[in-house]
Amino acid sequence: MSKTAHALFVLLAALCGPVAARDCAPQVRDAWIRLVPGGMPMHAGFGRIENRCPDPVSVVSASSPAYGSVELHETRVVDGVSRMRAVPELRIAADGTATLQPGGLHLMLMQPHAALKAGDKVTLAFTLADGRKLPAEFEVRNPAAP
Secondary structure, three states: OOHHHHHHHHHHHHHHHHHHHHHHOOEEEEEEEOOOOOOOOOEEEEEEEEEEOOOOEEEEEEEEEEEEHHHEEEOOOOHHOEEEOOOEEEEEOOOEEEEOOOOOOOEEEEOOOOOOOOOOOOEEEEEEEOOOOEEEEEEEEEEOOO
């Protein structure tokens, strides 16, 4: 490759690289909501947020038109007692995954605007630190379902 062609290649890579990274977006996979027995006014949301991008991302909030409030929480055992706390920011490494699962990181979906049943689909959006929205569709499942 000539010096001129090599220089042009390096220049194009430098110009295109940041655009590709900026346009890259994480993906939400296997997203589901577990109904709570007894018609309680809150549900729990689970799934995976996969960041296959070259830069880390941070989830700073979540919302859904189906709920009055959506919060990211984490359950931890402290001194033998299971405790839940809000997580203000969820950082996901480049080429990393955050798993939302029972007994760990999860979404608390509070004040549903309508009754939900197994099989329903709920739209949710995660807000990233850079202001982008990451839309996701969650499937509603019964409490016994995995």
